[in-house]
Amino acid sequence: MPPEQDLSFAATFAPALLDPARGVPAAVTGPNGKAGGKRYDVYRNNVTVSLIDAVAAIYPAVQRITGPDFFRAMARFHVRQTPPTSPLLFDYGRDFPAFIEAYEHAQTMPWLADVARIERAWLDAYHARDAAPLAPAQLSAVAPDRLADLVLAPHPAAHIVRSRFSAVTIFAANRDTAPFEHIDASTPEDALITRAEFDVTVRHLPPGGAVFATGLMSGQPLGEAAVSALEASPGFDIASNIAGLIEAGAFSSIASGDPR
């Protein structure tokens, strides 16, 4: 390639940034014949450390549970294997829960991936588009015989995470600096993550609540979603569940089925 068109520098420089097995690119040097090795390593270090820091910023509870050394070693594997594809780092780390699930050294903490899923949803709720939540009065204005056909639009910040473990309790106990206490990890817990206005909240859903909420948020009419929830959980209480979801700000509006 003629030199006036040669833009191959990035292809030469980039591959060794996240691959310690590769040598220093021959294209780089220090001044006056000095070596480029430790100089290039500054970039390797900047890239790796800043990406590990980015993962740590998204998953503080996971880091508190594992301790920083364990966490950073685990995150280092992940960033080398799956570097970000977007310059928006708050979008990074979506594959990290699945990575944790498969990570050899995390097998004694089978609930850790679900805690990470709640943290990922927490950050999505934090950055979600702002929208006013559906007011309870809007729902109470619907004629009772029309309720079953009602379709609700999910709030942009609303997310459901289901877990076979006590992920909500473990998450809540590790998002701040409160002292550790013993948690029985074996109770299945489902989380509703929302941000009606300023603060992200994480709620523990009652039995059947996740099936109900997931159905509604995917566009199922209220009646159908309630039937699914009852099948999943015979003790499901529709009135308290719909009230709880609306109070949490899980919906932004009535999408259809409102005859007015």
Place this chain on the structure above:
Amino acid sequence: MTTAIAPDMSAVPLRYSAPIGGVAGTSFKPEHLQAILGAERQRGFFEVHAENYMGAGGPPHRALEAIRRDHPLSLHGVCMSIGGPQPLDKAHLARFRGLVARYQPALVSEHLAWSTHETSFFNDLLPLPYTAATLRNVCDHIDQVQDAIRRPLLLENPSTYVAFRESSMSETDFIRAVAERTGCGLLLDVNNVFVSATNHGFSALDYLADFPLSFVGEIHLAGHAGQADDEGDLLLIDSHDGPVADAVWKLYEIVVRRRGAVPTLIEWDSNIPDWPILRAEAAAAQAILDRCNQPAPTGDRHAA
């Protein structure tokens, strides 16, 4: 049924904010929000990294709106990858334009660096060789950014740790050519000059003598850290994690005397101190700006 109407950013007219003159500002860090809002209005400006405000909504925008209500803003892009060989990321450019339209910043800047290659984003300001090919490429990219935001961009000189064997021109010649060809302004990072001068064994004063100061529309000052290169000599790291070094303050004063007072930012991005410490650094820069901006001595004053 009511739906919130989101502003259509493409419909918002882009226009210049009034020049802010020789004032000192600081990086805006969310942990300082309450301290800033609780104090009297600052004289200076606040600078943010554009990418931190590219989410759809939520607390970051509330904080930036609160800051912008009372203060001029500088929007500093970190990830445009202007120096990279790939075409600019159109979606990223659109987001950047949307922020310029929404917050009407007084200053808009980006880096002479790259951070994305193929599909990987490396989250660092990576260096480029200075050649005819990279010059044309950088100018094309700046043309595209300036077309999108409809105003001149300020391009920041990098701090670097390596040089490229293929470079055929000096950094200052390269930067001058970019400014002359694209009409962009320059963001002179004096700490970067000091870091690169140490790392590459040249004189910072010589660099500043060659730098096209008339294009400079903003100055950055920051702290650096030290480690060693392969030969055991000092290698400075552009760490933004502490106070501005004395040598950098001296260079800054030389620049301001030569260039005149331009908006100056204290950058502090990690080990972030309490707000009064950061504000005091800005006050030190402001004192230099004010000293260099004084009217002519009394002896020159004409009798009425």
